[in-house]
Amino acid sequence: MARSVTTQRKILNTAAAWAIGLLIFFPILWTILTSFKTEAEAIASPPIFLNFDWTLENYAIVQERSNYMRFLWNSVIIAGGSTVLGIIIAVPAAWSMAFVPSKRTKDILMWMLSTKMLPAVGVLYPIYLLCIQLGVLDNRLAMVVILMLINLPIIVWMLYTYFREIPGEILEAARMDGATLKEELLYILTPMAVPGIASTLLLNFILAWNEAFWTLNLTSVDAAPLTAFIASYSSPEGLFFAKLSAASTMAIAPILILGWFSQKQLVRGLTFGAVK
Amino acid sequence: MNLKNALRAATALALVTGSAATAETITIATVNNGDMIRMQGYTDKFTEATGIDVEWVTLEENVLRQRVTTDITTKGGQFDIMTIGMYETPIWGANGWLVPLDDLSEEYDVDDILPAMRSGLSHDGTLYAAPFYGESSMVMYRTDLMEKAGLEMPEAPTWEFIREAAAAMTDRENDINGICLRGKAGWGEGGAFITVTANSFGARWFDEDWNAQFDQPEWANALNFYVDLMNNYGPPGYATNGFNENLSLFQQGKCGMWIDATVAASFVTNPNDSTVADSVGFALAPNAEGVDKKANWLWAWALAIPAGTQKEDAAKQFIEWATSKEYIQLVAENEGWANVPPGARTSLYETPEYQEVPFAKMTLDSINAADPTNPTVDPVPYVGIQFVAIPEFAGIATEVSQEFSAAYAGQQTVEEALEKAQAITTEAMEAAGY
Numbered sequence: 001m002a003r004s005v006t007t008q009r010k011i012l013n014t015a016a017a018w019a020i021g022l023l024i025f026f027p028i029l030w031t032i033l034t035s036f037k038t039e040a041e042a043i044a045s046p047p048i049f050l051n052f053d054w055t056l057e058n059y060a061i062v063q064e065r066s067n068y069m070r071f072l073w074n075s076v077i078i079a080g081g082s083t084v085l086g087i088i089i090a091v092p093a094a095w096s097m098a099f100v101p102s103k104r105t106k107d108i109l110m111w112m113l114s115t116k117m118l119p120a121v122g123v124l125y126p127i128y129l130l131c132i133q134l135g136v137l138d139n140r141l142a143m144v145v146i147l148m149l150i151n152l153p154i155i156v157w158m159l160y161t162y163f164r165e166i167p168g169e170i171l172e173a174a175r176m177d178g179a180t181l182k183e184e185l186l187y188i189l190t191p192m193a194v195p196g197i198a199s200t201l202l203l204n205f206i207l208a209w210n211e212a213f214w215t216l217n218l219t220s221v222d223a224a225p226l227t228a229f230i231a232s233y234s235s236p237e238g239l240f241f242a243k244l245s246a247a248s249t250m251a252i253a254p255i256l257i258l259g260w261f262s263q264k265q266l267v268r269g270l271t272f273g274a275v276k
Numbered sequence: 277m278n279l280k281n282a283l284r285a286a287t288a289l290a291l292v293t294g295s296a297a298t299a300e301t302i303t304i305a306t307v308n309n310g311d312m313i314r315m316q317g318y319t320d321k322f323t324e325a326t327g328i329d330v331e332w333v334t335l336e337e338n339v340l341r342q343r344v345t346t347d348i349t350t351k352g353g354q355f356d357i358m359t360i361g362m363y364e365t366p367i368w369g370a371n372g373w374l375v376p377l378d379d380l381s382e383e384y385d386v387d388d389i390l391p392a393m394r395s396g397l398s399h400d401g402t403l404y405a406a407p408f409y410g411e412s413s414m415v416m417y418r419t420d421l422m423e424k425a426g427l428e429m430p431e432a433p434t435w436e437f438i439r440e441a442a443a444a445m446t447d448r449e450n451d452i453n454g455i456c457l458r459g460k461a462g463w464g465e466g467g468a469f470i471t472v473t474a475n476s477f478g479a480r481w482f483d484e485d486w487n488a489q490f491d492q493p494e495w496a497n498a499l500n501f502y503v504d505l506m507n508n509y510g511p512p513g514y515a516t517n518g519f520n521e522n523l524s525l526f527q528q529g530k531c532g533m534w535i536d537a538t539v540a541a542s543f544v545t546n547p548n549d550s551t552v553a554d555s556v557g558f559a560l561a562p563n564a565e566g567v568d569k570k571a572n573w574l575w576a577w578a579l580a581i582p583a584g585t586q587k588e589d590a591a592k593q594f595i596e597w598a599t600s601k602e603y604i605q606l607v608a609e610n611e612g613w614a615n616v617p618p619g620a621r622t623s624l625y626e627t628p629e630y631q632e633v634p635f636a637k638m639t640l641d642s643i644n645a646a647d648p649t650n651p652t653v654d655p656v657p658y659v660g661i662q663f664v665a666i667p668e669f670a671g672i673a674t675e676v677s678q679e680f681s682a683a684y685a686g687q688q689t690v691e692e693a694l695e696k697a698q699a700i701t702t703e704a705m706e707a708a709g710y
Contacts, residue, residue: 232334235308
């Protein structure tokens with residue numbers, strides 16, 4: 001029987017949840033509000049919350065100055081490509097680690113994760129030189145591969161933990177029924193792990209979308225994604241906060257909308273396996 | 277079949293238009309500031325005149341610095357023109373990483389470039405980058421508050437006068453700080469400011485044998501004076517204030533005085549952004565009593581061509597256009613004289629219309645008062661006023677300025693900060709083989 005919850009407690013819980021939600025969302029809300037202010041209102045002290053002359057001027061300026069669609073398209077390709085490629089490589093890897101572990105599986109997993117512990121700037125020069133040698137500086141495909149490699153450990157780890165929740169007996173039963181390895185992976189494991197794969201996809205898409213070290217350092221014109229678009233509006237010598245906010249809002253809008261629509265999937269995936 | 281033909285036709289058309297459009301394109305890396313963005317708006321005029329297309333890569337200053345440094349040291353060839361400053365130019369020029377600008381056309385009139393700018397952007401007498409705009413630093417102050425305090429700002433104030441005026445203007449009840457100065461860590465932020473302040477107290481980074489000088493009394497005098505001044509009359513939390521924070525405070529009428537870049541003058545006197553636009557006065561940066569060096573720096577954002585670019589000629593054409601007298605004229609005609617890129621050319625300051633701009637004279641005087649080869653009282657082995665033009669400086673000065681900022685924030689004493697600065701610098705310079 002479910003625990004009975006008093007109305008009062010319910011209201012309290014809801015209020016607390018809203019308060020925390022708003023607190024976390026506030027910086028984004030503030031960015032969005034600032035994008036509709038003039039530069040003078042953007043730095044006003046005390047800050048103006050809603051009572052200002054709403055203007056679309058900043059968006060017009062940003063639109064005029066930068067080719068937003070080109071940056072957006074690059075972001076979609078780089079984030080989408082690296083995530084999909086990563087999943088294709090990680091599913092078999094995670095499968096073998098989860099269902100046919102060897103003595104060294106734990107060590108391999110730890111070793112994979114350890115590559116994330118090196119500060120990115122430590123390998124900037126080697127990777128930059130490699131890109132020059134291969135002639136792939138400012139190249140979208142190169143960015144897809146690099147971001148895929150960077151996020152691969154996380155993808156493998158996430159999938160591994162999801163796969164571990166799936167009883168091996170089900171796969172065994174499929175094998176006894178004559179399923180080949182390919183069929184086992186495609187028709188048994190993948191459908192069962194869909195929530196997990198979906199949330200891994202989404203989370204890595206967001207990570208790749210926001211990745212701002214490699215995308216800034218290895219691109220210039222052709223492959224520059226939205227991170228470069230935002231960086232072009234930041235300035236240490238001049239107050240352009242309203243324009244910067246407009247650029248930021250335009251850069252995060254697609255991912256914010258995607259997140260909204262896939263909320264359910266995301267939450268389900270993240271709590272997958274927690275409740276049996 | 278029809279579809280196939282249509283596809284073929286489309287491909288052929290794309291090829292034709294594609295090859296027609298492959299006029300030369302140059303890629304320029306630049307910073308996001310008002311003058312640079314304005315120039316991007318006029319690029320069409322350059323393309324019209326020359327047929328050369330321009331791709332802009334605009335980045336935040338620190339990102340840009342990392343980006344272009346990586347590219348030039350690895351010969352990545354991503355950019356045909358780079359926007360760099362006075363710190364990088366002589367070092368990169370000496371390394372052979374930049375194309376010397378020694379064959380600029382006669383109409384360009386290279387001798388018109390302000391001497392201080394030209395010498396700061398040269399190595400061994402060869403120009404390696406053309407200044408797009410230049411700046412020094414000066415005192416900006418509220419004329420109304422100064423009057424109310426019963427004081428009159430001399431054209432060349434001393435630090436003692438600045439302290440006196442700051443005390444008189446500070447009005448905590450009305451949220452007015454007598455003085456706002458940079459305290460934020462970073463060699464180009466608070467590091468630059470405290471270095472010029474130290475110059476004006478007779479301190480220096482290194483003696484002629486490259487020994488760090490933070491254990492000398494001049495540094496202690498400078499730093500103690502600064503901390504004392506800011507603790508008493510500065511805004512709360514000044515240890516994290518940089519150019520933008522102070523600009524914001526000043527524009528909202530919360531600072532009596534602000535000593536910072538001369539380019540700020542056009543912001544604080546612009547009535548669209550500034551609430552105090554009609555009551556701002558200017559004076560030369562101060563010096564300590566008995567020291568004949570003032571606390572003003574010299575900086576230029578300049579355009580340079582990385583060695584190895586395939587498009588050297590097109591790049592040179594662009595640089596000549598962007599830093600020419602004609603470009604200044606173009607901006608003046610469209611947006612008024614107050615908005616032209618300042619501090620690069622002598623002829624600009626001889627233009628009668630420009631002489632009417634309120635901050636023009638003080639900007640020129642400040643630039644002329646700066647001598648990068650002779651920045652402080654005692655002789656030094658380096659070039660640079662608010663920096664030391666050696667590759668190791670950026671790293672060392674960033675760490676040193678972090679120690680100073682910790683002292684401003686009250687986390688350590690001035691003596692501790694100076695001791696650490698001495699140790700950091702000595703160690704780094706020994707490691708670098710000086």
